[in-house]
Amino acid sequence: MKLLRYGPVGSEKPGILDDQGRIRDLSTIVPEIDGAALSPGGLARIAAADPADLPLVGGTPRLGSAIARPAKFLCVGLNYSDHARETGKEPPEEPILFMKSTSALCGPNDDVEIPRTSDRTDWEVELGIVIGSTAKYVPEDQALDHVAGYALVNDVSERRFQSERGGQWVKGKSHDTFGPVGPWMVTKDEIADVQDIDLWLDVDGTRRQTGNTRTMIFGAAFLVHYISQFMTLEPGDIIATGTPPGVGLGMKPPTFLKAGQVVTLGAAGLGEQRQVMVQA
Known part of the structure; x- marks a missing residue:
């Protein structure tokens, strides 16, 4: 579904x-x-x-975030080794976890705001895991039993806020509209292999990211298992699982988004998104 x-x-x-x-x-x-x-x-x-x-919905209505009011919007950093290296870091030995404010959630085709004073707003296409049943200390071989499905996520990031403003990454990850989710959540029965999903992202029609979830350092089952050792995962929680290489930070020279640019992204079986950058 x-x-x-x-x-x-x-x-x-x-x-x-x-x-x-x-x-x-x-x-x-x-x-x-x-x-x-x-x-x-x-x-x-x-x-x-x-x-x-069921009633047919006419026209082409706006789509909102595929998930409403998740208790937690979790993210995994540097979960593709080639992405870690393009940012100047070594692949992590354990998953890097951080939170994204739930107020960052928006629709898959909503405008994305570039924060005031921002000069390093960046893109990140990601697979999102959506939790379906409570998960606490779950074994890895049972972890996907707690998953409702999967959704496309753009983990929009402000790199200066993230790395140069002190504290944790959450500052650079949580601006309003920094969490487009959707266009829909696909139930897990429709995904043959969550570790074989193609991902892509374009900026103004130029391909910037191409990847596949098979190259994740920590797979979906391990992430659900691992995170459940530190906190209880609840139905509706979202886990953005990391991005493949090709982000603006990793370009030479680094290249970041400006108002008026258009970002499109997609994942096999999970649909596509389109966002216009606007100034906050």
Whole structure:
């Protein structure tokens, strides 16, 4: 299933794509695409409904973040060895974890704001893991049992805020609109192998990132297992799993986003995003 949220900012409704790629309204089945809907019971209710019996949504409505109100928006840093090296760092021996503010969430095609005083806003195409059932101290071989599905994430980053303003990375990761998620969440049964998903990102039509999740240092199952040793993962939580090489920071010379530029990105089976950069 491909689950999504559609409608104006702050008034999104739950939806599902039918077999013709049309949006069907899910409001009579679940009130929102959130932790409750993404739990095993919630997904079972959605799966039991025939999309053909649900109201067809006309036109091309705005899509919101595929997940509403996650308790946690977690990220993994430097999870592709070639990306680590392009930023001048060695691949980590354990996953680098940081948080992204949930207020950074936005729709997959919403404008992305370049923060005031920013001169190093950067792009990062990533696979997002969406938790479906509570995970605490889970073994690696059971970790994916706790996953509801996967979504495309652009982990937009301000590199100066991230690395030169003191403290942790969260400062450079949490500006409003720095977390486009979607266009939809794909339930895990539709993904044959989460460690074989092609990723790509273009800036103004020029390819900047090309990668595949098979080259992740720490795979999806290990990440869910690992993170669950430090905190309880809850239904609806999002884990952005790291980006392949090709970010602006790694270019020679480093190149960053400016207002008016257009970023497009995608992942096999997970859809595509398009964002116009605007000044905050």
